[in-house]
Amino acid sequence: MKTHPDIKALKHLNLSIKVETTKALLHLGYGHFGGCLSITETLACLYGHYLKHNPQNPHWPERDYFVLSKGHAGPALYATLALQGYFETSLLKTINNNGTQLPSHADMNLTPGVDMTTGSLGQGISCAVGMALSKPEKSTYCIVGDGELQEGQCWEAIQLAAHKKLSNLVVFVDNNKRQLDGFLADIQTPFNLADKFTAFGFQTLAVDGADITAICNAIEQAHNQIDKPTAIILDTEKGQGFPSIVSIASNHHLRLDASTRQAIEADLSSLEKQMEELV
Numbered sequence: 001m002k003t004h005p006d007i008k009a010l011k012h013l014n015l016s017i018k019v020e021t022t023k024a025l026l027h028l029g030y031g032h033f034g035g036c037l038s039i040t041e042t043l044a045c046l047y048g049h050y051l052k053h054n055p056q057n058p059h060w061p062e063r064d065y066f067v068l069s070k071g072h073a074g075p076a077l078y079a080t081l082a083l084q085g086y087f088e089t090s091l092l093k094t095i096n097n098n099g100t101q102l103p104s105h106a107d108m109n110l111t112p113g114v115d116m117t118t119g120s121l122g123q124g125i126s127c128a129v130g131m132a133l134s135k136p137e138k139s140t141y142c143i144v145g146d147g148e149l150q151e152g153q154c155w156e157a158i159q160l161a162a163h164k165k166l167s168n169l170v171v172f173v174d175n176n177k178r179q180l181d182g183f184l185a186d187i188q189t190p191f192n193l194a195d196k197f198t199a200f201g202f203q204t205l206a207v208d209g210a211d212i213t214a215i216c217n218a219i220e221q222a223h224n225q226i227d228k229p230t231a232i233i234l235d236t237e238k239g240q241g242f243p244s245i246v247s248i249a250s251n252h253h254l255r256l257d258a259s260t261r262q263a264i265e266a267d268l269s270s271l272e273k274q275m276e277e278l279v
Protein backbone atom coordinates (compact mmCIF):
# COMPACT_ATOMS: atom_id res chain seq x y z
CA MET A 1 0.00 0.00 0.00
CA LYS A 2 1.44 3.36 -1.02
CA THR A 3 -0.60 5.72 1.19
CA HIS A 4 0.82 6.93 4.51
CA PRO A 5 -0.46 5.19 7.61
CA ASP A 6 -2.73 7.16 9.93
CA ILE A 7 -0.63 6.73 13.07
CA LYS A 8 -3.32 8.04 15.41
CA ALA A 9 -5.82 5.54 14.01
CA LEU A 10 -3.29 2.70 14.38
CA LYS A 11 -2.61 3.72 18.00
CA HIS A 12 -6.32 3.62 18.65
CA LEU A 13 -6.62 0.22 16.98
CA ASN A 14 -3.72 -1.09 19.07
CA LEU A 15 -5.41 0.00 22.31
CA SER A 16 -8.72 -1.48 21.13
CA ILE A 17 -7.02 -4.82 20.42
CA LYS A 18 -5.45 -4.78 23.90
CA VAL A 19 -8.78 -3.95 25.50
CA GLU A 20 -10.80 -6.56 23.59
CA THR A 21 -8.18 -9.28 24.08
CA THR A 22 -7.95 -8.64 27.79
CA LYS A 23 -11.72 -8.45 28.27
CA ALA A 24 -12.10 -11.79 26.49
CA LEU A 25 -9.44 -13.46 28.65
CA LEU A 26 -10.85 -11.89 31.82
CA HIS A 27 -14.20 -13.39 30.83
CA LEU A 28 -12.55 -16.79 30.32
CA GLY A 29 -10.63 -16.48 33.59
CA TYR A 30 -7.29 -17.68 32.22
CA GLY A 31 -5.10 -17.47 29.15
CA HIS A 32 -1.93 -16.35 27.44
CA PHE A 33 -2.16 -12.71 28.47
CA GLY A 34 1.57 -11.95 28.21
CA GLY A 35 2.26 -13.21 24.70
CA CYS A 36 -0.99 -11.76 23.33
CA LEU A 37 -0.22 -8.27 24.56
CA SER A 38 3.32 -8.07 23.15
CA ILE A 39 2.14 -8.29 19.53
CA THR A 40 -0.88 -5.96 19.39
CA GLU A 41 1.09 -2.98 18.03
CA THR A 42 2.28 -5.13 15.12
CA LEU A 43 -1.20 -6.53 14.50
CA ALA A 44 -2.56 -2.97 14.45
CA CYS A 45 0.01 -1.86 11.85
CA LEU A 46 -0.65 -4.89 9.66
CA TYR A 47 -4.44 -5.12 9.83
CA GLY A 48 -4.97 -1.36 10.13
CA HIS A 49 -2.81 -0.46 7.14
CA TYR A 50 -0.34 -2.76 5.39
CA LEU A 51 -2.02 -6.15 5.01
CA LYS A 52 -4.20 -6.45 1.92
CA HIS A 53 -7.31 -8.18 3.22
CA ASN A 54 -11.08 -8.13 2.99
CA PRO A 55 -13.17 -8.90 6.08
CA GLN A 56 -16.25 -9.34 3.85
CA ASN A 57 -14.41 -11.96 1.80
CA PRO A 58 -11.79 -13.71 3.97
CA HIS A 59 -10.71 -15.93 1.05
CA TRP A 60 -10.30 -12.99 -1.36
CA PRO A 61 -7.70 -14.36 -3.79
CA GLU A 62 -5.70 -11.11 -3.87
CA ARG A 63 -5.25 -10.92 -0.11
CA ASP A 64 -1.85 -11.01 1.58
CA TYR A 65 -1.10 -13.81 4.02
CA PHE A 66 -0.59 -13.51 7.75
CA VAL A 67 0.71 -16.42 9.84
CA LEU A 68 0.70 -16.22 13.63
CA SER A 69 3.47 -18.73 14.21
CA LYS A 70 3.21 -18.25 18.00
CA GLY A 71 -0.32 -19.63 17.73
CA HIS A 72 -0.96 -19.42 21.48
CA ALA A 73 -1.52 -15.67 20.94
CA GLY A 74 -4.72 -16.53 19.04
CA PRO A 75 -6.93 -14.31 21.23
CA ALA A 76 -5.01 -11.17 20.14
CA LEU A 77 -5.52 -12.16 16.50
CA TYR A 78 -9.23 -12.86 17.10
CA ALA A 79 -9.70 -9.44 18.75
CA THR A 80 -8.01 -7.86 15.72
CA LEU A 81 -10.18 -9.80 13.26
CA ALA A 82 -13.34 -8.88 15.18
CA LEU A 83 -12.40 -5.19 15.21
CA GLN A 84 -11.77 -5.37 11.46
CA GLY A 85 -15.27 -6.79 10.90
CA TYR A 86 -14.62 -10.50 10.23
CA PHE A 87 -17.13 -11.34 13.00
CA GLU A 88 -18.89 -9.72 15.95
CA THR A 89 -16.77 -8.78 18.98
CA SER A 90 -19.36 -10.67 21.09
CA LEU A 91 -17.91 -13.90 19.65
CA LEU A 92 -14.72 -13.18 21.63
CA LYS A 93 -16.60 -14.34 24.73
CA THR A 94 -16.57 -17.86 23.28
CA ILE A 95 -12.77 -18.17 23.12
CA ASN A 96 -11.69 -21.69 24.08
CA ASN A 97 -15.25 -22.88 24.83
CA ASN A 98 -16.36 -26.27 23.56
CA GLY A 99 -17.51 -25.98 19.94
CA THR A 100 -16.16 -22.44 19.52
CA GLN A 101 -14.94 -20.88 16.28
CA LEU A 102 -12.17 -19.29 18.37
CA PRO A 103 -9.96 -21.97 19.91
CA SER A 104 -7.05 -21.03 22.18
CA HIS A 105 -4.62 -21.53 19.27
CA ALA A 106 -5.18 -20.31 15.69
CA ASP A 107 -7.09 -22.67 13.38
CA MET A 108 -7.65 -21.92 9.67
CA ASN A 109 -10.54 -24.39 9.50
CA LEU A 110 -12.54 -22.68 12.23
CA THR A 111 -11.95 -18.93 12.16
CA PRO A 112 -12.73 -16.58 9.24
CA GLY A 113 -9.57 -14.61 8.44
CA VAL A 114 -7.07 -17.16 9.78
CA ASP A 115 -4.87 -18.45 6.94
CA MET A 116 -2.74 -21.02 8.76
CA THR A 117 -3.29 -23.34 11.70
CA THR A 118 -0.56 -22.85 14.31
CA GLY A 119 0.35 -23.72 17.87
CA SER A 120 3.05 -26.30 17.38
CA LEU A 121 5.99 -23.94 17.66
CA GLY A 122 8.27 -23.79 14.62
CA GLN A 123 5.68 -25.00 12.16
CA GLY A 124 3.98 -21.67 11.45
CA ILE A 125 7.11 -19.95 10.20
CA SER A 126 7.89 -23.00 8.08
CA CYS A 127 4.43 -22.79 6.51
CA ALA A 128 4.84 -19.02 6.01
CA VAL A 129 8.01 -19.62 4.00
CA GLY A 130 6.14 -22.13 1.82
CA MET A 131 3.26 -19.68 1.38
CA ALA A 132 5.64 -16.84 0.41
CA LEU A 133 7.42 -19.17 -2.02
CA SER A 134 4.18 -20.27 -3.67
CA LYS A 135 2.69 -16.76 -4.00
CA PRO A 136 5.45 -14.30 -4.97
CA GLU A 137 2.84 -11.71 -5.97
CA LYS A 138 1.59 -11.47 -2.37
CA SER A 139 3.25 -10.30 0.82
CA THR A 140 3.40 -12.93 3.54
CA TYR A 141 3.79 -11.67 7.11
CA CYS A 142 4.62 -13.93 10.04
CA ILE A 143 5.03 -13.34 13.79
CA VAL A 144 7.32 -15.77 15.55
CA GLY A 145 8.15 -15.91 19.29
CA ASP A 146 11.69 -15.47 20.61
CA GLY A 147 11.39 -18.70 22.61
CA GLU A 148 9.90 -20.35 19.54
CA LEU A 149 13.17 -19.69 17.70
CA GLN A 150 14.75 -22.38 19.89
CA GLU A 151 13.01 -24.84 17.55
CA GLY A 152 15.66 -25.91 15.00
CA GLN A 153 12.95 -26.15 12.34
CA CYS A 154 12.69 -22.33 12.34
CA TRP A 155 16.25 -21.98 11.12
CA GLU A 156 15.74 -24.47 8.30
CA ALA A 157 12.84 -22.31 7.11
CA ILE A 158 14.78 -19.06 7.59
CA GLN A 159 17.72 -20.39 5.57
CA LEU A 160 15.44 -21.55 2.74
CA ALA A 161 13.66 -18.17 2.66
CA ALA A 162 16.97 -16.36 2.18
CA HIS A 163 18.19 -18.88 -0.39
CA LYS A 164 14.99 -18.37 -2.40
CA LYS A 165 15.34 -14.56 -2.04
CA LEU A 166 11.80 -14.24 -0.69
CA SER A 167 11.62 -10.45 -0.55
CA ASN A 168 7.83 -10.81 -0.17
CA LEU A 169 8.31 -12.39 3.29
CA VAL A 170 8.42 -10.31 6.47
CA VAL A 171 9.15 -12.16 9.72
CA PHE A 172 8.46 -10.29 12.96
CA VAL A 173 10.26 -11.65 16.01
CA ASP A 174 8.40 -10.90 19.23
CA ASN A 175 11.52 -10.43 21.32
CA ASN A 176 9.78 -10.21 24.69
CA LYS A 177 12.72 -11.97 26.35
CA ARG A 178 10.46 -14.53 28.06
CA GLN A 179 9.31 -17.99 27.10
CA LEU A 180 6.90 -20.37 28.89
CA ASP A 181 8.92 -21.02 32.00
CA GLY A 182 11.08 -17.95 32.44
CA PHE A 183 13.60 -15.67 30.76
CA LEU A 184 15.36 -16.87 27.61
CA ALA A 185 18.63 -15.55 29.03
CA ASP A 186 18.36 -18.08 31.88
CA ILE A 187 16.93 -21.03 29.93
CA GLN A 188 18.71 -20.82 26.58
CA THR A 189 20.15 -17.50 25.44
CA PRO A 190 19.22 -16.60 21.85
CA PHE A 191 22.51 -14.62 21.57
CA ASN A 192 22.09 -11.74 19.11
CA LEU A 193 18.93 -12.39 17.09
CA ALA A 194 19.64 -9.60 14.59
CA ASP A 195 23.14 -10.96 13.89
CA LYS A 196 21.69 -14.46 13.45
CA PHE A 197 19.07 -13.40 10.91
CA THR A 198 21.67 -11.33 9.05
CA ALA A 199 24.03 -14.30 8.97
CA PHE A 200 21.19 -16.40 7.54
CA GLY A 201 20.79 -13.92 4.65
CA PHE A 202 17.94 -11.68 5.82
CA GLN A 203 17.66 -7.90 5.85
CA THR A 204 17.38 -7.36 9.59
CA LEU A 205 15.78 -4.38 11.32
CA ALA A 206 15.57 -3.84 15.07
CA VAL A 207 12.72 -1.67 16.37
CA ASP A 208 10.91 -0.77 19.56
CA GLY A 209 7.91 -3.10 19.40
CA ALA A 210 5.73 -0.60 21.26
CA ASP A 211 6.40 2.18 18.75
CA ILE A 212 3.77 2.16 16.01
CA THR A 213 5.67 4.65 13.82
CA ALA A 214 8.88 2.61 14.06
CA ILE A 215 7.05 -0.58 13.12
CA CYS A 216 5.45 1.14 10.11
CA ASN A 217 8.82 2.47 8.95
CA ALA A 218 10.33 -1.01 9.25
CA ILE A 219 7.51 -2.57 7.20
CA GLU A 220 8.08 0.04 4.50
CA GLN A 221 11.79 -0.74 4.51
CA ALA A 222 10.90 -4.41 4.10
CA HIS A 223 8.74 -3.57 1.08
CA ASN A 224 11.65 -1.71 -0.51
CA GLN A 225 13.94 -4.74 -0.26
CA ILE A 226 14.03 -6.57 -3.58
CA ASP A 227 16.18 -9.66 -3.12
CA LYS A 228 16.03 -10.67 0.54
CA PRO A 229 13.39 -11.51 3.11
CA THR A 230 13.22 -9.14 6.09
CA ALA A 231 13.29 -9.89 9.81
CA ILE A 232 11.92 -7.18 12.08
CA ILE A 233 13.14 -7.80 15.61
CA LEU A 234 10.58 -6.24 17.94
CA ASP A 235 11.90 -5.19 21.32
CA THR A 236 8.77 -5.89 23.39
CA GLU A 237 7.62 -6.63 26.92
CA LYS A 238 5.58 -9.71 27.69
CA GLY A 239 2.28 -8.13 28.79
CA GLN A 240 3.04 -4.83 27.01
CA GLY A 241 0.71 -2.00 28.05
CA PHE A 242 -0.37 -3.71 31.28
CA PRO A 243 2.11 -2.96 34.11
CA SER A 244 0.16 -5.39 36.31
CA ILE A 245 0.96 -8.23 33.89
CA VAL A 246 4.52 -7.21 33.00
CA SER A 247 5.35 -7.23 36.72
CA ILE A 248 4.35 -10.89 37.12
CA ALA A 249 7.58 -12.81 36.47
CA SER A 250 5.78 -15.89 35.21
CA ASN A 251 3.10 -14.28 33.04
CA HIS A 252 3.01 -16.75 30.14
CA HIS A 253 -0.32 -18.28 31.11
CA LEU A 254 -2.30 -16.70 33.94
CA ARG A 255 -5.13 -18.21 35.92
CA LEU A 256 -6.66 -15.23 37.63
CA ASP A 257 -7.06 -14.86 41.35
CA ALA A 258 -9.10 -11.93 42.70
CA SER A 259 -6.19 -9.56 43.27
CA THR A 260 -4.59 -10.16 39.85
CA ARG A 261 -7.97 -9.65 38.20
CA GLN A 262 -8.41 -6.36 40.05
CA ALA A 263 -4.96 -5.12 39.02
CA ILE A 264 -5.58 -6.04 35.37
CA GLU A 265 -8.98 -4.32 35.45
CA ALA A 266 -7.34 -1.15 36.77
CA ASP A 267 -4.87 -1.16 33.85
CA LEU A 268 -7.75 -1.85 31.48
CA SER A 269 -9.57 1.28 32.69
CA SER A 270 -6.48 3.39 32.15
CA LEU A 271 -6.13 2.05 28.59
CA GLU A 272 -9.78 2.87 27.92
CA LYS A 273 -9.09 6.45 29.07
CA GLN A 274 -6.09 6.64 26.72
CA MET A 275 -8.39 5.54 23.91
CA GLU A 276 -10.87 8.32 24.67
CA GLU A 277 -8.04 10.87 24.63
CA LEU A 278 -6.97 9.68 21.18
CA VAL A 279 -10.39 10.24 19.58
Ligand SMILES: Cc1ncc(C[n+]2csc(CCOP(=O)(O)OP(=O)(O)O)c2C)c(N)n1
Nearest residue numbers: 035072119120121145146147148178179180
Ligand atom coordinates in the same frame (compact mmCIF):
# COMPACT_ATOMS: atom_id res chain seq x y z
C1 LIG B 1 6.55 -27.68 19.58
C2 LIG B 1 5.98 -27.05 20.81
N1 LIG B 1 6.62 -27.22 21.99
C3 LIG B 1 6.11 -26.67 23.11
C4 LIG B 1 4.96 -25.95 23.07
C5 LIG B 1 4.38 -25.36 24.35
N2 LIG B 1 4.56 -23.90 24.37
C6 LIG B 1 3.56 -23.06 24.02
S1 LIG B 1 4.00 -21.45 24.08
C7 LIG B 1 5.55 -21.85 24.61
C8 LIG B 1 6.56 -20.77 24.89
C9 LIG B 1 6.87 -19.98 23.68
O1 LIG B 1 7.71 -18.89 24.00
P1 LIG B 1 7.75 -17.67 23.04
O2 LIG B 1 7.92 -18.15 21.65
O3 LIG B 1 8.80 -16.75 23.55
O4 LIG B 1 6.29 -17.09 23.15
P2 LIG B 1 5.75 -15.78 23.91
O5 LIG B 1 6.81 -15.26 24.80
O6 LIG B 1 5.45 -14.83 22.84
O7 LIG B 1 4.53 -16.20 24.63
C10 LIG B 1 5.70 -23.24 24.74
C11 LIG B 1 6.94 -23.92 25.17
C12 LIG B 1 4.32 -25.80 21.83
N3 LIG B 1 3.18 -25.09 21.69
N4 LIG B 1 4.86 -26.34 20.71
Ligand SMILES: [Mg+2]
Nearest residue numbers: 146147178179
Ligand atom coordinates in the same frame (compact mmCIF):
# COMPACT_ATOMS: atom_id res chain seq x y z
MG1 LIG C 1 8.79 -14.86 24.23
